[in-house]
Amino acid sequence: MRLATAFMPTRKEDPVEAEVVSHKLLTRGGYIRMVTRGIYNFLPLGWRSVRKIEQIVREEMDRAGAQEVLMPGVQPAELWRESGRWDKYGPELLRFQDRKGSDFCLGPTHEEVITDMVRGELTSYKQLPVNLYQIQAKFRDEPRPRFGLMRGREFIMKDAYSFDVDEESALKSYDIMFEAYNKICERLGFKFRAVEADTGNIGGSRSHEFQVLADTGEDEIVSCPECGYTANVELASIKVEGHGRPAGVHLETIQPVDTPDVRTIEEVSEFLGKPADQFVKTLLYVVNEETIAVLVRGDHEANEIKLRAFLRDERGIEIEELRMASDVEVKEATSAPVGFAGPVNLHVPVYADLAVQEMANFVVGANAADKHFVNTNHGEDFDVTTWADLRQARGGDKCGRCGGTFQAYRGIEVGHVFYLGTKYSESMNANFQDENGQQKPLVMGCYGIGITRMLAAIIEQNHDENGIIWPMAVTPYHVTILPLQYKNDAVMAEGERLYKELSDAGLEVMLDDRNMGAGGKFKDADLVGIPVRVAIGGRSLEEGVVELKLRDGGEVEKVPVGEIVDKVIGIVQSRLG
RNA sequence: CGGGGUGUGGCGCAGCCUGGCAGCGCGCCUGUUUUGGGUACAGGAGGUCGGAGGUUCGAAUCCUCUCACCCCGACCA
Numbered sequence: 001m002r003l004a005t006a007f008m009p010t011r012k013e014d015p016v017e018a019e020v021v022s023h024k025l026l027t028r029g030g031y032i033r034m035v036t037r038g039i040y041n042f043l044p045l046g047w048r049s050v051r052k053i054e055q056i057v058r059e060e061m062d063r064a065g066a067q068e069v070l071m072p073g074v075q076p077a078e079l080w081r082e083s084g085r086w087d088k089y090g091p092e093l094l095r096f097q098d099r100k101g102s103d104f105c106l107g108p109t110h111e112e113v114i115t116d117m118v119r120g121e122l123t124s125y126k127q128l129p130v131n132l133y134q135i136q137a138k139f140r141d142e143p144r145p146r147f148g149l150m151r152g153r154e155f156i157m158k159d160a161y162s163f164d165v166d167e168e169s170a171l172k173s174y175d176i177m178f179e180a181y182n183k184i185c186e187r188l189g190f191k192f193r194a195v196e197a198d199t200g201n202i203g204g205s206r207s208h209e210f211q212v213l214a215d216t217g218e219d220e221i222v223s224c225p226e227c228g229y230t231a232n233v234e235l236a237s238i239k240v241e242g243h244g245r246p247a248g249v250h251l252e253t254i255q256p257v258d259t260p261d262v263r264t265i266e267e268v269s270e271f272l273g274k275p276a277d278q279f280v281k282t283l284l285y286v287v288n289e290e291t292i293a294v295l296v297r298g299d300h301e302a303n304e305i306k307l308r309a310f311l312r313d314e315r316g317i318e319i320e321e322l323r324m325a326s327d328v329e330v331k332e333a334t335s336a337p338v339g340f341a342g343p344v345n346l347h348v349p350v351y352a353d354l355a356v357q358e359m360a361n362f363v364v365g366a367n368a369a370d371k372h373f374v375n376t377n378h379g380e381d382f383d384v385t386t387w388a389d390l391r392q393a394r395g396g397d398k399c400g401r402c403g404g405t406f407q408a409y410r411g412i413e414v415g416h417v418f419y420l421g422t423k424y425s426e427s428m429n430a431n432f433q434d435e436n437g438q439q440k441p442l443v444m445g446c447y448g449i450g451i452t453r454m455l456a457a458i459i460e461q462n463h464d465e466n467g468i469i470w471p472m473a474v475t476p477y478h479v480t481i482l483p484l485q486y487k488n489d490a491v492m493a494e495g496e497r498l499y500k501e502l503s504d505a506g507l508e509v510m511l512d513d514r515n516m517g518a519g520g521k522f523k524d525a526d527l528v529g530i531p532v533r534v535a536i537g538g539r540s541l542e543e544g545v546v547e548l549k550l551r552d553g554g555e556v557e558k559v560p561v562g563e564i565v566d567k568v569i570g571i572v573q574s575r576l577g
Numbered sequence: 578c579g580g581g582g583u584g585u586g587g588c589g590c591a592g593c594c595u596g597g598c599a600g601c602g603c604g605c606c607u608g609u610u611u612u613g614g615g616u617a618c619a620g621g622a623g624g625u626c627g628g629a630g631g632u633u634c635g636a637a638u639c640c641u642c643u644c645a646c647c648c649c650g651a652c653c654a
Contacts, residue, residue: 012603012615013589017647037646091578092652109654143578143652157654209654218653304651324651416654450654484613519614526614537613547613 001477002499003524004513007044010524020216022459023148025468029528031476038145038153045528046455048476050156053454054135056187056473057158064180066131066160071113073137077103079112083427094141106139111424111446114161119430122442125165128432129173133160135451147216149456150412160447165434167421170443174206174419177447181210181415184449188458189471193411195221196231198305206419210449211411214460219411222393226404233408234305236393237400240354245377249360252375254344260370263339265298268372272363275299279363280356280376282341284325284333284348287311288318291325291333294390295343295352297359301392310351310388340365343382344373350382353390412457413450420444468529469552472575479568480510480530484518484537494536494546494561501565507572526551532571534564 008030017034018024026032031046042050058068077095080086086093086103094106107113114132122130138157145153162173178194185192190212197209209232211221223230231237262271269276279298284291285307296302304322311317327338333348334341342365343350356362361375378384389400395408425431425441434440455474462469472478479502483495492513499511510530512521518537525533535547535556545558548567559567 009587011588016583016589019648090652138654140653144650146648151653155654159654413654448654453654487612517612517615519616522614524615535613539613 001044001509002511002513004515006510008528009043010527018148020147020150020456020460021463022150022216022456025459025463025527025529026148026456029468032149034148038142038151040149040152040154040452045476049455049470049474050452052474052476053188053451053458054156054158057184057449057451058135060180060184060187061133061158061160063183064131064176066133066162068134069117069132070134070136071107071110071117073107073139075105075107075110075113077105079116079428080105083112083115083424085112092140092142094139108138108140109446109448110134110159111161111420111444112428115424115428115430115442115444118163118442119425119428122163122430123432125432125434128442129162129164129169131160131162131173131177133158133447147218147456149452150216151218152452155453156451158449158451162445162447163442164444165432165440166443170419170421170445171206174417174445177417177445178208181417181447181449185210185212185414187473188454189462189473190414190457191461192414193221193223193230193409195223195411196229196235197416198232198234208417209411209413210415210417211409212414212454212457212461213409214412214457215410216460217410217412219413220392220394221409221411222395222397222406223409224399224402224404224406227399227402229399229401231393233392233394234303236397236406238354238389238391238393239398239400239403240357240389244357245360246358251377251380252361254373254376254381256366256371257374258370259340259372268363269298272372272374274363278359278361280343280359282343282346282365284330284341285322286325286329287322288320291329291348293333293341293343293346293348293350295350295356295384296391297353297355298363300353300355301394302353303390303392306388306390307351310390314386314388334365334367336365336367336369336371340367340369340371342367342373342376343378343384344376346382349385351386351388351390352378352384354387355391356384357387412453412460414454414457415447415449417447418445420446463529466523467527470529470531472531472572475508475529475531477508477510477530478572479507479532479534480512480525480528482512482518482521482525482533482535484521484535486513486515488538491536491538491541494541498534498536498546498564502568505565505569507569531575532568534568 010030011028014024015027030043033041035041077086096104135158137154139154142153145151164170164173192212194208195211197207220233222233222236259268262268265276265279276298281296281298283294283302294302308322330338360377363372363374364376366373395406397406422441430442431439459468481495481498483491485491499509502509531551533549545560546564548557548559
């Protein structure tokens with residue numbers, strides 16, 4: 001590609017709305033442009049890298065025995081009504097009507113369509129297992145798109161769906177996908193972790209996320225160096241040492257204190273001069289119309305996913321609705337404004353996190369405006385209905401599996417694998433006949449990879465202050481040639497020669513034939529991030545050499561013009577593996 | 578959805594408070610200059626000031642409504 005006529009609009013300045021480095025560099029480097037919030041154009045360079053990522057994913061999916069299909073972006077409401085998700089999915093599902101007034105949506109995921117596609121076709125156990133995938137644009141009307149390609153509303157995803165005869169076989173399919181995802185992340189050069197995860201509203205029971213480690217990631221994960229247990233903080237189980245208060249601690253008498261107009265833990269903590277870990281937070285939730293209280297230590301975070309699992313598994317509650325109580329409901333339950341809720345004389349079920357069990361003489365809200373209690377003790381001043389692990393894990397917590405100490409990381413979720421079971425096949429009547437002639441629902445799994453999110457994640461892990469540093473596997477071009485003096489015919493001719501010979505050898509080559517100064521060419525080359533750079537200057541050319549430099553480091557190397565072609569080919573081939 | 582903010586040539590911004598010629602830097606075009614990390618000078622093109630309504634002799638500026646976008650909190654590939 002010749003830059004003189006290429007559509008590669010680079011910029012000197014960061015886009016004002018960009019927060020993270022991948023968004024800044026993709027925009028400045030001429031890879032993407034925003035069309036409207038959460039929706040992007042992929043310019044020629046950006047699209048080349050997207051297609052390379054797609055191709056790697058495609059190769060690994062095919063190798064794992066999956067078959068590629070393409071489903072529509074526009075989906076009829078009937079299928080969603082059949083699965084029950086038309087009412088459950090919420091405003092993230094973009095809905096609209098056709099000219100006849102029939103309901104449609106833009107596909108945020110494709111369980112319904114794929115189940116519809118195979119039902120009536122996969123009718124015998126002899127046809128199974130089958131795994132189908134597609135690479136296609138999804139649309140989710142995210143409440144808050146941000147960070148460029150990391151959380152768009154329209155994004156490219158690879159989604160795969162497996163169909164098996166029973167759970168055992170389905171878990172084999174799951175493991176095959178799990179391995180394929182590891183392979184894909186390795187080929188893309190990611191530093192990543194496969195972590196145990198929540199299943200969200202896709203449904204199902206077993207699930208792993210593939211998290212690329214990056215400080216800008218939106219997810220928090222913890223990992224135990226002792227036993228290798230790694231999980232999203234939403235899910236990670238925490239071991240609590242011992243039980244109850246430390247022996248010999250003297251229990252003080254509960255006392256009310258005035259706390260005028262201080263509500264949050266930080267405010268009260270500062271006001272009373274006590275650290276947050278001597279507070280107990282009282283959070284009110286509404287479960288199916290009933291108000292409940294959840295207690296966690298002041299410096300801990302309650303975890304709605306654990307709470308949900310606890311209510312379902314330990315309390316046997318069929319959860320229709322679980323949400324934080326509204327201001328009005330808080331007032332009803334505590335007869336105080338928001339910010340002063342506490343467990344003393346609170347007439348709702350009280351579920352407390354295990355960490356609270358070890359606390360004594362702590363501070364709680366007094367269920368009255370501008371008042372808190374100090375020296376509060378569970379068992380003395382209030383009763384806890386049930387103790388449970390209800391908080392989010394964090395670095396330094398004890399591993400729930402082995403008692404080791406968790407390390408915390410931030411991650412970008414680029415992939416997610418689910419064991420679905422028969423959730424969709426049952427609701428949508430996708431059955432097959434087993435070897436005994438019995439009708440059985442297909443057992444399913446589903447597997448997603450955010451292709452365009454991966455593009456952003458690669459840059460988050462591969463950049464410096466000057467720009468992108470592409471891994472050879474996904475760079476839009478392998479090598480860039482910079483003839484530095486555009487009025488020097490010998491320099492330009494040498495550029496043309498290298499461009500032709502390297503292209504003829506099968507490499508993807510960029511030639512900066514623009515009529516501009518050397519400085520601008522160097523700046524753009526660093527920004528755009530092509531891994532191999534060959535600079536041709538008038539003086540060094542007279543000495544019979546050109547200058548080779550790799551984007552990921554090292555010094556400029558002078559290479560005789562007769563050797564440069566073979567040398568570059570060697571570098572590119574060795575890096576492509 | 579809740580809270581905070583911004584909309585002015587392609588990009589980044591000033592002007593608004595206190596109404597009176599629509600400006601600056603970058604980029605772009607022409608010429609000269611420079612020729613190894615965004616050279617310098619001169620000339621030039623390009624804007625319904627997000628939109629609608631109102632106040633006024635006069636509105637980018639004041640008022641009302643509206644739309645869009647950004648940032649901080651609950652979701653997900």
